[in-house]
Amino acid sequence: MQKINLGIAASLQSRREIAEIFIVAALFGLGINLLSSYISDSTTVGWMKIAEIGFLVIVPTIYLVGSIWKNRKASTEVELVVLLHREKNSVLAIPRYKFSESLAKVTDAVFLENSALKKQWDNEPLGSVREPKDVPPDAQNQNLDRKVKYISIVRVPDNKVGKAKKKSEVLLCEAIEFVIIEELSMHLSSYFKRYSDDDAQIAEVTRKDISKALLENRFLEMLTKDWVDRPIFTESGISYPTEGTLCAIHGSDGSMFSRFDLMLPVDTRISRPSPGKLKLENGRFCLDISVVFDGYSAVFPRGFAHAYLGERTTNIASYKVNVSVDFRLKLLGLVSLSGWEYYHWVDSFFDRINNNLNFEHFVNKISWDSTATLIHTNQILARLRQAARPEAGGVDKQVLPEAVTVEPSATTETTGN
Numbered sequence: 192m193q194k195i196n197l198g199i200a201a202s203l204q205s206r207r208e209i210a211e212i213f214i215v216a217a218l219f220g221l222g223i224n225l226l227s228s229y230i231s232d233s234t235t236v237g238w239m240k241i242a243e244i245g246f247l248v249i250v251p252t253i254y255l256v257g258s259i260w261k262n263r264k265a266s267t268e269v270e271l272v273v274l275l276h277r278e279k280n281s282v283l284a285i286p287r288y289k290f291s292e293s294l295a296k297v298t299d300a301v302f303l304e305n306s307a308l309k310k311q312w313d314n315e316p317l318g319s320v321r322e323p324k325d326v327p328p329d330a331q332n333q334n335l336d337r338k339v340k341y342i343s344i345v346r347v348p349d350n351k352v353g354k355a356k357k358k359s360e361v362l363l364c365e366a367i368e369f370v371i372i373e374e375l376s377m378h379l380s381s382y383f384k385r386y387s388d389d390d391a392q393i394a395e396v397t398r399k400d401i402s403k404a405l406l407e408n409r410f411l412e413m414l415t416k417d418w419v420d421r422p423i424f425t426e427s428g429i430s431y432p433t434e435g436t437l438c439a440i441h442g443s444d445g446s447m448f449s450r451f452d453l454m455l456p457v458d459t460r461i462s463r464p465s466p467g468k469l470k471l472e473n474g475r476f477c478l479d480i481s482v483v484f485d486g487y488s489a490v491f492p493r494g495f496a497h498a499y500l501g502e503r504t505t506n507i508a509s510y511k512v513n514v515s516v517d518f519r520l521k522l523l524g525l526v527s528l529s530g531w532e533y534y535h536w537v538d539s540f541f542d543r544i545n546n547n548l549n550f551e552h553f554v555n556k557i558s559w560d561s562t563a564t565l566i567h568t569n570q571i572l573a574r575l576r577q578a579a580r581p582e583a584g585g586v587d588k589q590v591l592p593e594a595v596t597v598e599p600s601a602t603t604e605t606t607g608n
Contacts, residue, residue: 263520267541269549271512272489278506280320280351282366285500287557289547293370299365300447301410304423308409317486318508335565338466360484362409364467365480367512369410371469371548376453376544382536383454392533397462398451403465456533464607475524483513489550492559498566499559508516516544520604 271290274283281302284295302309313320383393398415406412418424418437423446431437440448453461459473471478489511496504518537545552 205227213387232309241480241542263543264518265524265537266515266542268515269545270489270551271367271514272491272546272550273367273510274500274514275503275510276506277318277320277508280316282502283366283502283507285553288501288550288553290370293373295412296445296447297366297369297410298362299445301413302566304421305409305413308362312362315357315359315361317357317359317510323414357486362468362483363512364482365410367409367470368408368463368467369414371480371482371544372411372451372453373449373512374543374547375540376451378453379536379538380452382539384476386470392457392530393454394457394459396451396453396459397456401451401517402462405461408467411451414447414449416448418448421448455531456530472528475521475527476537477521478537479515479517481517482517483515484510487511491550492554492563494566498563517543593594593597 223226231523269591272285272288273294274285274291276283282298283291285291332527339378386393418427418429418440423442424440427440427442428439436449436450438452440446451584455461456473456475459471462470462472466472467482467484469480489509491509496507498500500507518541
């Protein structure tokens, strides 16, 4: 969920922090004052006075350190939605949902180049795959008698722990990992471009610097491999630039190359402790990213498939994926006084994850609730105007309000599934 700061809450929080500062400063000042008096006249002060001074000095210090320690961690969790086209058994891109668009491009590129991975994806699909059906062009406009069909919803125990994942599930998680790394790479490049290339506090991590465990992600290994060593680019006619660095290649057939490049604070390491987990770490901080996919279905807004995607609901399978990002400062980081300007990218990376990956944020961004209401209203008015035509025996249509114009593809669909 996106964090929202309200004016009242922010004002009360500021007031509370100011009050705490005044109280701690007063206690600390009193303790220091008593300590000074004790040093100047130690013969008149007993053990009770020493304990009192210690309390007034040590307690505020512990409180301040505890406040900093408590706030050294931050975390966020977002829910992603992956759509699978049942007939094509391919990831379906949701326009303007950046994560979905990137995931579709990545999976298409890898399956285009590697038939073995494509076969694994097809042989153990995420869900049921449907054979394409020939539908008469005017079938949707006919009032046909149809057999009633039903959908059952069953709740089952969560017994997936320890259960072997399908090959398609493993491939999907690897593809999502790669998309997140690409998001991180673009975010870091955008943040550190303000600094000089000669800045000693910034280091570039490239493919040759990463561990073998990270290269076990087959999407990363394939798409970041030097393009000159990949047969799919043999006839591309592309050559190395005489100046600058070739960062990416996108072919009209869906092929792609992406140079692995992370600009990070010096001595930062990136690793893959286990499938679905990424870690960035140095002496100051640790950032953990987790991708969890259990094969559960996602619920997306009613009418979204037909009106926004132009697809029948029965042709789409939706799945939810949870991505969590956890950040913590190490003890060394808390005592460091300088160099924090190289770490502010963490806060904005949290925002980027929410903006580009969170499906709920995307739905709110396109104002789907308002759009769906407009479509529904337009359909009702269209039906009323149809029934009101004089030749149909109805009232004159001039007595009805004009409908709001929408594209023909925005009509609703009632299915028996």
